[in-house]
Amino acid sequence: MTSNRIQYTLLGIAVIFALVYLFPLYWMYVTALKSGTEIFAIPPTFVPNEPNWGVFGYVWEVRGMGKFLWNSLVIATGTMIITAGLGTGCAYVLARYRNVWIDVALFLILMLQVLPASLMITPLFVGFSQIGLLNTPRFAVILAVSAKAMPFFVILVRATFMAVPGELEEAALVDGNSRVGAFVSIVLPLAKNGVLVSAILIFMQAFGEFVYSKSIIQDVNLQPASVGLNAFMGPNTIEWNNIMAYATIYVTPILAAFVLLQQRIVAGLTSGALK
């Protein structure tokens, strides 16, 4: 057995897994373009016979996707800003100090990560309604999603900060800078990749968020695209091509962004701060 053979075998297995994993995505795209009868044809067709490109414009209009996507964008952007704004400082402190309390804090943060959204939503809903946050439901969702996303962000960004040697900061302090100045001019630029990538991942996660939005936002005009998609899929749905067209419009921008940024994302997550 040559090692080459093993490598090709492993590569083959990896490709098969990737195909299996990506198949639903492919199915989403082709189903969107098929006609109603072709969708249920047996055997199924893998390339649509008469692709119906008009479906996208139609769904966009009929379902009012503009406002749904805008709401998703608002929620994702707000979440990213709050998470990155608060989480970066938090991650920095957790990276720079070593003592028992820091360990306790890290443990609690990891605990938070474990709690599922569906469990948290009831207490959150009650709390939010009591302090009147339900009057600004998108903001309430932003807060809830930020709290949910924070641990993930903090853990990732902390690792990035830990890769920046403390001596660089000390050199900046001796060179005459303040702690804040040293953080801004030395640590942050070196940790930039990791912080940016983590923020983008948070954005993408918030863009697809469903549980909190569904429960907290009652007004259709303020709901994000994920809730809109859910509303589209009633129990007796037959418009699969339209639903798939909706899903396509929803995820394609995120997918495109991910593909465009993937090199940076992978680099930011693996390489640490210094190269």
Add this chain to the structure above:
Amino acid sequence: MTSPLQIELKAVNKYYGNFHALKNIDLAVPSGTFVALVGPSGCGKSTLLRSLAGLEETSGGKMEIAGVDVTDMPPRKRDVAMVFQSYALYPHMTVAQNLTYSLRIQKVAKAELRAAAEKVAASIGLTELLDRYPRELSGGQRQRVAMGRAIIRNPKVFLFDEPLSNLDASLRVQMRKEIRALHDRLGATTVYVTHDQIEAMTMADHVVVLRAGVIEQQASPMTLYERPTSKFVAGFIGSPAMNFIEGKICDNGTSVMLEMAGAPKLDIVQKVTPNMPVTVGIRPEHIRVAPSEECDFSLPVTLIETTGTMSYVSLGTAPELSLMLTDRTVFSVGDNIGLVVDKARIHLFDPKTEQAIT
């Protein structure tokens, strides 16, 4: 010394939790002095230097720099420059930006920055490298940038933490001279940390020997070499290290009997309490080979190491005795050779307290 004190430490203490890292450090450094802090790894050299820079909070005592109490001042107000062992160059800045970082914090005008960087670069041979990034430099070049970053500020005190330990041997010897020359040219006050006693001896005006957070002795290099006040300093300063042999003062109080084969007696110049047990310290360079009729004692050769200029000879006794010769050796391993000790340069220590007997 008449020049004013540039650094003054009074009873400085430092605890890390329960660990007492610096114990009652007193230090007075006149302006223009090159001070070396030397001692084995973990003795607190970096802690002391970092306390001076303000990177560590001290737990007690007082620190003054140029007459100003800096004990509770943050690093940026102390006006000291530090060269780190890792160099700590800012990786995202070019050499020029690294050099001018401190000036930019002081809001020096843009036009002056480049000129200042070029001037410093020219003085330490970095002119060609101003637009490179640290990752594109060799170890020696990085070292120079780190020094340039300190020089450009014209600080009250220069602090160096083992700056040469990452360089290869020949470069280290060269940089040793350059750093000392730079110190003289700038008329600077320098505190230089090293674990290498040769660096300390060759570069410094004043050497502070630290051991487990305590100043064991501080003096000029030659004083440390000639009159160490403890067995620790005697063994730490000088290379190869001093030989220690247990012995006992004879009845007359003017000679000592060594505890080794043949129980040889050596005359000593000082007068010591008779019958007192002592540790006798003899430097390898103060033992000489002699014909058997005039020697103090003779021992078999177990190892000869030659560098060309020097020969290091090990002699079989317990513990092993070493000697250093500059002339060609005419004997070989296994030979019994006669030895004469330079009596004026024998050191005596109390075996219990390990302090020098004077």
